[in-house]
Amino acid sequence: MAPPIEQPIPVSSGSSINSNETPGEAYHINQEAFQRMPLISPNLTPSQTNVSPQVPPVISQDERKALPIHDELPIVRCMARARIPTTQGPEIFLHIYENSIDNKEHLAIVFGEDIRSESLFAQRKGESQQDRMTRGAYVGKLFPGRVDADKDTRSNQTLKFDSNGKLIREPSTTFAGEPALVRIHSECYTGETAWSARCDCGEQFDEAGKQMGLAGHGCMVYLRQEGRGIGLGEKLKAYNLQDLGADTVQANLILKHPADDKILAVEGKNQDVKVTERIPMIPKAWTSTDGIKSKEIEGYLSTKIERMGHLLEKPIQI
Secondary structure, eight states: OOOOOOOOOOOSSSOEEEOSSSTTOEEEOOHHHHHTOOOSSOOOOOOOSOOSOBOOOOOOHHHHHHSSSOSSOOOEEEEEEEEEOOTTSOOEEEEEEEESSOSOOEEEEEEOTTOOOHHHHSOOTTOOHHHHHHHTOOSSOOOTTOOOSSEETTTTEEOEEOTTSOEEOOTTTSOOSSOOEEEEEEOOHHHHTSOOSSOOHHHHHHHHHHHHHHHSOEEEEEEOOTTTTTOHHHHHHHHHHHHTTOOHHHHHHHTTOOOOOHHHHHHTTTTSSOOOOBOOOOOHHHHSSOSOOOHHHHHHHHHHHHTTOOSOOOOOOO
16 A cells, blocks of 8 residues: 655645645645655656667566555456548557456557457457457458458458467467557546647657657557546646646645556566566657747656656756
8 A cells, every 4th residue: 555645734825725635724835845745656767868768777576566556467358449540641550448447448559450459359259250340350451341350351361269269479460570669648638639738748649659650560558547547627636736836746646646657557566567668758849949838848847857757858958
């Protein structure tokens, strides 16, 4: 269980907010108080100026066991996928998932038809070839009059299965090259839809898609957890706290939402999944005349570096 969150102590002046747990209990916003607020997740990632892939730091098993992350991987099942032509050119395949943790429909945006989900392609009792095509468990491309999901007569590709109905991964039908690019992306309505300049989520989403499109293979795991799981309402409250002087981490902690660490959360305490490399996403505004420019985004990115140890370092202005 995560340690309790320490609230900033009251000071003599400044604006105030009410605690969520004790109505009427005021906490005054003050930077000195914020600086004494501990992070739940430790600072594990040193800043880097090199944008080439970096090997993740070694984390001891004792350190992993002490973190508030899952002991076992959740049960995840792909329910359907469909081909999506995009405005930028490359086709993607959108996968939708259910899981044993929540009732949300999480997504995977996949670049490459030959990247396959075991749970989607596994043969299911009593289903027809039409059923398989309808839920997206087919090889190659769909076309009018096609009747067989497991064989594409136009490309002459055929899927094979073992005695338990599990897909046999063969290079001729299933991607088996170098580890593909993967981004874990939390849904961000404000940054992706409402043109927000408080964060770079929309820019990072677009840039990750560009890199995967150029590589020809990749997967963006799109988590339906607005604001890293706190929800849109709490996120808007956090924005107000930021306007009162908190940074993004401090604002979340005041609202009793812990900081997160994507790599360790993906790997889990037992490292069931292994992250081999990390590629930093450099804000466009730091390297060109494009990108997001606002005082809010500068503070947001500085907090990522200084408080969360993201693999990113702003170039020194001389």
